[in-house]
Amino acid sequence: MREWVNQAIARIEADFQRSSDTHLIQVELPALPNVDFYLKDESTHPSGSLKHRLARSLFLYGLCNGFITEGTPIIESSSGSTAVSEAYFAKLLGLRFIAVMPRATSKEKIEQIRFYQGECHLVDNGDIYGEARRLAKEMDGHYIDQFTNAERVTDWRGNNNIADSIFAQMSSERFPEPEWIVVSAGTGGTSATLGRYLRYRKHRTQLCVADPENSVFFDYYKTGDESITIRQGSNVEGIGRPRVEPSFIATVIDHMIKVPDEASFATIHFLQRLLNRQCGGSTGTNVYAAFQLMAQMHHRGQSASVVSLLCDGGERYQHTYYNDNWLSQNGYDLTAYTNRLDAFYHSGEFPVVL
Numbered sequence: 001m002r003e004w005v006n007q008a009i010a011r012i013e014a015d016f017q018r019s020s021d022t023h024l025i026q027v028e029l030p031a032l033p034n035v036d037f038y039l040k041d042e043s044t045h046p047s048g049s050l051k052h053r054l055a056r057s058l059f060l061y062g063l064c065n066g067f068i069t070e071g072t073p074i075i076e077s078s079s080g081s082t083a084v085s086e087a088y089f090a091k092l093l094g095l096r097f098i099a100v101m102p103r104a105t106s107k108e109k110i111e112q113i114r115f116y117q118g119e120c121h122l123v124d125n126g127d128i129y130g131e132a133r134r135l136a137k138e139m140d141g142h143y144i145d146q147f148t149n150a151e152r153v154t155d156w157r158g159n160n161n162i163a164d165s166i167f168a169q170m171s172s173e174r175f176p177e178p179e180w181i182v183v184s185a186g187t188g189g190t191s192a193t194l195g196r197y198l199r200y201r202k203h204r205t206q207l208c209v210a211d212p213e214n215s216v217f218f219d220y221y222k223t224g225d226e227s228i229t230i231r232q233g234s235n236v237e238g239i240g241r242p243r244v245e246p247s248f249i250a251t252v253i254d255h256m257i258k259v260p261d262e263a264s265f266a267t268i269h270f271l272q273r274l275l276n277r278q279c280g281g282s283t284g285t286n287v288y289a290a291f292q293l294m295a296q297m298h299h300r301g302q303s304a305s306v307v308s309l310l311c312d313g314g315e316r317y318q319h320t321y322y323n324d325n326w327l328s329q330n331g332y333d334l335t336a337y338t339n340r341l342d343a344f345y346h347s348g349e350f351p352v353v354l
């Protein structure tokens with residue numbers, strides 16, 4: 001048994017060894033000559049999103065705890081991207097993988113999970129967590145449980161984590177210590193790693209978390225009420241949760257911004273014109289919040305940098321955010337936010353009233 005675990009860990013380490021770091025892209029915004037903006041491009045991981053880091057850590061944690069051994073079926077509750085990355089690692093280790101997901105998950109993500117030989121167990125509007133737990137018990141499998149474990153599986157003190165990588169890549173820039181790092185939260189694992197690292201390394205950098213419309217994280221951050229729940233799931237895939245997840249650590253966050261879904265979608269279309277590439281919806285949420293902070297800094301005459309994340313690419317959302325019919329059928333009109341973003345691009349100011 002130990003021999004199989006040793007080999008499994010070696011296989012994951014070798015996968016890591018074959019990968020290079022993700023790029024930190026500088027985004028040109030001529031109207032803000034003294035506020036530099038960077039996007040860490042997490043879409044270039046082998047399984048296509050920032051969740052590659054989390055999936056690697058979750059598998060290593062499961063293996064080193066003795067939860068995963070030869071032949072253990074792996075079960076997860078996921079809104080999509082995590083399951084794609086976990087299916088990738090399960091395939092690497094020759095393990096069966098089953099993702100319990102909302103039925104509304106994009107067709108492209110389901111296809112990608114299946115591409116890595118993962119199985120999809122779609123739930124109508126029920127409890128994906130309970131169903132994943134039930135399946136794991138029934139199959140004598142391991143519920144890998146990102147929503148509990150995301151905050152603890154990553155070595156937040158460094159060891160090549162996302163925070164370590166950002167600071168190393170910023171070291172030759174004119175403002176190497178960012179004023180803000182802006183991310184969004186699904187599990188909250190990324191924000192927990194960044195927030196702890198910023199404190200541990202005594203950086204001045206502040207952490208801002210952007211939250212989409214249908215999510216309780218913002219209200220929980222403001223009120224401290226852990227019991228808040230909502231019925232409707234988030235329309236920005238991968239981020240925003242209907243309950244306060246155990247892996248969401250509010251105390252490491254310096255500021256939160258609520259971002260309307262139309263603003264997130266308008267921002268990815270704006271980014272397509274700016275970067276000549278497509279990003280996923282959560283990148284729009286991050287960037288819209290980052291632009292607001294940058295406009296304030298510009299207004300105050302500050303000279304500084306801001307870093308945010310490009311979480312995944314747009315290829316997973318061709319039938320949704322990049323489809324005009326889908327946008328109008330779901331009642332989204334991006335015009336007002338597109339005008340706002342254009343005004344920001346040309347003036348560096350963010351119009352206050354929409």
Ligand SMILES: Cc1ncc(COP(=O)(O)O)c(C=O)c1O
Pocket residue numbers: 049050051080081082150184185186187188189190191237238239280282283311312
């Ligand atoms: C596309 C995308 N962006 C952002 C996130 C948020 O990351 P985290 O789970 O670390 O909070 C997720 C998580 O599922 C995601 O899938």
